[in-house]
Amino acid sequence: xxxxxQIESSIHRHLQNRSEIFVxxxxxxxxxxxxxxxxxxxxxxxxxxxxxxxxxxxxxxxxRSLDEMAQVVEGYDGIFIDExxxxxxxxxxxxxxxxxxxxxxxxxxxxxxFELANRVKEPLTGRTRTILLYPLAFRELKxxxxxxxxxxxxxxxxxxxxxxxxxxxxxxxxKIKALTEMSSSYLFKDVLAFANLKNPRLLVxxxxxxxxxxxxxxxxxxxxxxxxxxxxxxxxYIDLLEKSFVVFRLSSYSNNLRKEIKKMDKIYFYDLGIRxxxxxxxxxxxxxxxxxxxxxxxxxxxxxxxxxxxxxxxxSFFWRTYNGVELxxxxxxxxxxxxxxxxxxxxxxxxxxxxxxxxPSASYQVVNRHSFLDFVLGVDMT
Numbered sequence: 001x002x003x004x005x006q007i008e009s010s011i012h013r014h015l016q017n018r019s020e021i022f023v024x025x026x027x028x029x030x031x032x033x034x035x036x037x038x039x040x041x042x043x044x045x046x047x048x049x050x051x052x053x054x055x056x057x058x059x060x061x062x063x064r065s066l067d068e069m070a071q072v073v074e075g076y077d078g079i080f081i082d083e084x085x086x087x088x089x090x091x092x093x094x095x096x097x098x099x100x101x102x103x104x105x106x107x108x109x110x111x112x113x114f115e116l117a118n119r120v121k122e123p124l125t126g127r128t129r130t131i132l133l134y135p136l137a138f139r140e141l142k143x144x145x146x147x148x149x150x151x152x153x154x155x156x157x158x159x160x161x162x163x164x165x166x167x168x169x170x171x172x173x174x175k176i177k178a179l180t181e182m183s184s185s186y187l188f189k190d191v192l193a194f195a196n197l198k199n200p201r202l203l204v205x206x207x208x209x210x211x212x213x214x215x216x217x218x219x220x221x222x223x224x225x226x227x228x229x230x231x232x233x234x235x236x237y238i239d240l241l242e243k244s245f246v247v248f249r250l251s252s253y254s255n256n257l258r259k260e261i262k263k264m265d266k267i268y269f270y271d272l273g274i275r276x277x278x279x280x281x282x283x284x285x286x287x288x289x290x291x292x293x294x295x296x297x298x299x300x301x302x303x304x305x306x307x308x309x310x311x312x313x314x315x316s317f318f319w320r321t322y323n324g325v326e327l328x329x330x331x332x333x334x335x336x337x338x339x340x341x342x343x344x345x346x347x348x349x350x351x352x353x354x355x356x357x358x359x360p361s362a363s364y365q366v367v368n369r370h371s372f373l374d375f376v377l378g379v380d381m382t
Contacts, residue, residue: 001167002038004143005031006309007131011039014129015078021098021106021124025113026133027245027270029182031164032109033082035133045077045105052083052090052110062088069097078105085116091123098127114191114244132245135271136162137305138298139377147373154369155285158294161273175273176282183277191240202227204278206237210247210267211278214293215328217252217264217320238267245270250300253317253330253337255358266318268297295344296328299367299376303329306378325354327364337362346370 014022024032040047050057050072060068061081073079084090090108098106110116120128138150138157145153160166160175163182169175191203205227210218220238224231241247249265269275272294276282285291300316307314314333320326329340339362341349351364367375374380 001144002034003136003140003164003167005035005038005133006137006140006305007133008035008039010131010309010311011036012043015039015043015045015105018129019102020129021094021108021127023116023120023124023128023130024107024109024133025117025130025245027113027135028111029163029165030133030135030245032111032113032133034164036080036082036107036109040080046075047078047080047105047107048073048076049080049082052081052086057081058087061090061093064089064093064096066096066100069093070100073097073101073104076104078107080107080109083110084108085110085112085119087119089119091120094120095123095127098124114240117243132308134162134301134305134308135273136164136167137309138162138302139306142377150373151370154298154372158272158285158291158298159276159282161271161276163271163273166273172282176277179273179277179282180280183274191237191244191246199229202229202233203237203241206234207241207246207278210238211269211275214268214275214290215266215296217318218267219264246274248301248304250316250318250329253319253332268300270301272297291344292342295369296342299340299342299372300329302376303331303378306376306381310378310381312381319355321354323354325352327352327355339364340375341366343368 011022024036026032037049040049052058052061057072060072081087081090087093094106094108097104108116108120138154141150141153160179163179166175166178169178206223209223209226220231220234224234227234238247242249247267247269249267251265275297281288288294304316307316312333314331317330317332318326318328319330319339327339328342331338331340337359339351339355339359341364343349343366346368349366355362355364
């Protein structure tokens, strides 16, 4: 079953109207190749599709020979190179081709976004349009569920996440097996192999600690102390996990007030199924003691998906004072500040007095399991 991706129309528009090189990033198995091939099946443009792992293309595109590359694309409106990260000098070669044929549509992607970014970022500076493809956004599920069904399905999504492959699997045991395999090896292949980490066990232990600390500001010093390593090593590992699209940071919001935390970030997972696989907990929602953490992670990442996919200029934070007063999420745009509190329960909450005093013009909203749809679907963004 193919689920329509939210950015399909954006890629179509890019193919018709833009001349920049299009680069699609994302974690392994989020559906990058499937999405681009679907778009290319529907376009009237004549696009050459090649696999960067094929020797003949590796030879031509690593040699940086304009004549040979021009022969390959002759008669085509564009070229899509999948597994582009496997080609040496791909960034420089594509720059040469693009400069010589600026109207040629060029699309790049691959299973290792980490390695692809390293190969193309510097040579193609100023020439690319990049998009991050997330696991399935909750909004994308509107194509198979109505609003009532989405309200019901959120309990499953909080446990198993949104990797497209899981929607081909019906049985609970099969979903657990797929996520366990993904989290134990395939997903972290970039970090373990390409980054040449000396201590893979440390990476697993770090991920486990981060998985248990969702919703709390993370101290790099405390992590290093607990894992008996240096703060520099912890910072490097987290940076690699971010570049591999496993986790992301949310910084704290502050208006230069002494009592507000400014130094520590929160760290969330791009996909809750992966997070739950790391800690080995696929219990149903009613049997969990971490529903608050899951709910917060879910709402933050779904909001970021809508900001990314709708090309919005908004900044995202959390807010917390040293006295422990906090808001789970703060969004700023056009000089306005909007504060949100995330609650799985439907109990009514008032804005913290500290928040209203410090930011009297800011808005405040509680997002609970009965009111979350507009927030995650981005209804208020349009």
